[in-house]
Amino acid sequence: MPSVLLVEDDQFVRSALIRHLTEASHAVRSVGSALEALREVAHFRFDVVILGLGLPDLDGAEALKMLRSITDVPVIIATVRDDEAEIVRLLNDGADDYLTKPFSVEHLSARMAAVLRRTRGPAGQASPPRVIQAGGLSIDPLRRQAELDGTALDLTRREFDLLAFLAGRPGVVVPRRELLAEVWQQSYGDEQTIDVHLSWLRRKLGETAARPRYLHTLRGVGVKLEPPAPGQPV
Numbered sequence: 001m002p003s004v005l006l007v008e009d010d011q012f013v014r015s016a017l018i019r020h021l022t023e024a025s026h027a028v029r030s031v032g033s034a035l036e037a038l039r040e041v042a043h044f045r046f047d048v049v050i051l052g053l054g055l056p057d058l059d060g061a062e063a064l065k066m067l068r069s070i071t072d073v074p075v076i077i078a079t080v081r082d083d084e085a086e087i088v089r090l091l092n093d094g095a096d097d098y099l100t101k102p103f104s105v106e107h108l109s110a111r112m113a114a115v116l117r118r119t120r121g122p123a124g125q126a127s128p129p130r131v132i133q134a135g136g137l138s139i140d141p142l143r144r145q146a147e148l149d150g151t152a153l154d155l156t157r158r159e160f161d162l163l164a165f166l167a168g169r170p171g172v173v174v175p176r177r178e179l180l181a182e183v184w185q186q187s188y189g190d191e192q193t194i195d196v197h198l199s200w201l202r203r204k205l206g207e208t209a210a211r212p213r214y215l216h217t218l219r220g221v222g223v224k225l226e227p228p229a230p231g232q233p234v
Contacts, residue, residue, distance in 0.1 A: 002047040002116055006030040007037040007063070008078070009055050013101075017050070020105040034058035034066070041071050048115055050108075051095075053079040061090060068094035072157050074115045078103070088196050094156050097184075114185035118161065134167045135227025137214065148205060158183070159201050162194075166215070166225035175222040198223065 004021055008014040009032045021028045029044065031037050034055045041049070049067065053060030064075060077090050077098035087098055097111050132139040136149040141164050146153040155163065161183050166174060176191045184193070198215060207213040213228045 002112075003027040003045070004029070004112075005037065005040055005044075005046045005049045005073075007034070007049065007055070007060075008032065008052040010052070013052075017105070017108070020108075024109060032056070034060070034063035037063060038066055038070070041067060041073065046073050048112055049073055049075045050078055050112075051075050053077065053081060061086075061093065064090065064093050064095060068156075074118075074157070076108075076111055076115060078108075084192075088192065091158070091193055092196060092200060096158060118183075118185045132164065132167045134170050134225060135214065137163075137167055137227070139164050139167050153204055155201075155204065158197055159204070162197050163201055163225075166223065169225070171224060171226050173218055173222045173224045179223065194223070 002025075004026045006014065006017055006021070006028060008017065008030065011032075014030055014032070018028050018030055029040060029046075031040055032055070034057050037049070037051070040046075051060050051064060051067075055063060058066075060077065060079070064077070067073070067075060074096040075094065077095045078101060079098065080101045081087075082100050090098060096115050099108060099111060130141075132141070138147045139160075140146070144157075144160055146155055146160060146163060162179070165179070165183050176194050179194050180186045180191065198217070199209070202208055202212070202215055205214055207215065209217060214225050216224050216226055218224070
């Protein structure tokens, strides 16, 4: 039974979501403030957090950063704010997905299912995934650890998923639509999200779009990960 922490200060919305999530066989705990949410996450294990932004004690964006400092639990933002720059900032700060209010319970269920599929991995997987080696990159999907030239990379959940997916297909150009489907578990969405995560990944890999070492973008086609040739200057 998937466990959900609902962080929402609007009592009407909160009650409706609790009823829906319970009917959908989720174990639900709910709180109305950021500090309560942090206490819950520190003491209980959740499969997903639904986080509202307009909280009475602390803005949800700040609460997200604090959550990310203590846990990698998937977080879905539920907000009335539809400013694109803020949405991108929330994704950069560690949100796994977002929904703009008002939204249907069916839409929420679909987003939650996608997040849970991605974080739990394929059902019935027979053996642990192998460690992926690509040039100086070493990626361990089981432990969710990545290293570059022997140095650990500090990656968010989504950054790790994107890097592992591309590294598992070295030299293959992956269309953005496929990245949305396989990494984000979405059949549609804003492809700028991919560019934002690629930009953050490049920064952590010590490269830029103008001077790529591992991540190469083919405009209008897609993205590929290709290790630098031996002796190639950094």
